[in-house]
Amino acid sequence: MNTHSKFIVLTIGVIVLIILGTSDLVAQCPMCRMSAESNLKDGGTAGAGLNRGILYMLSLPYLLVSTLGILWWRNRRPYSDEVMDEPFSDN
Numbered sequence: 001m002n003t004h005s006k007f008i009v010l011t012i013g014v015i016v017l018i019i020l021g022t023s024d025l026v027a028q029c030p031m032c033r034m035s036a037e038s039n040l041k042d043g044g045t046a047g048a049g050l051n052r053g054i055l056y057m058l059s060l061p062y063l064l065v066s067t068l069g070i071l072w073w074r075n076r077r078p079y080s081d082e083v084m085d086e087p088f089s090d091n
Contacts, residue, residue, distance in 0.1 A: 036050055
């Protein structure tokens, strides 16, 4: 099996797993909404906590990806400058 067909099989497998797992994820949305609505009717502040939790969960992947990107860029840049400064050899 070559690398191209392995990649296709892996991609299809990931897509199938995502499709199979979404039914459980979608079922949680109405439950959270109903819980927050009933809490707000009773004078609670659970809605603000849910909003902060959602913002935290959304910001974490962006923070991780940007940190990895900055680290890669900082570590890659000196190496590419060194390679460009070295003369070519005939070895």
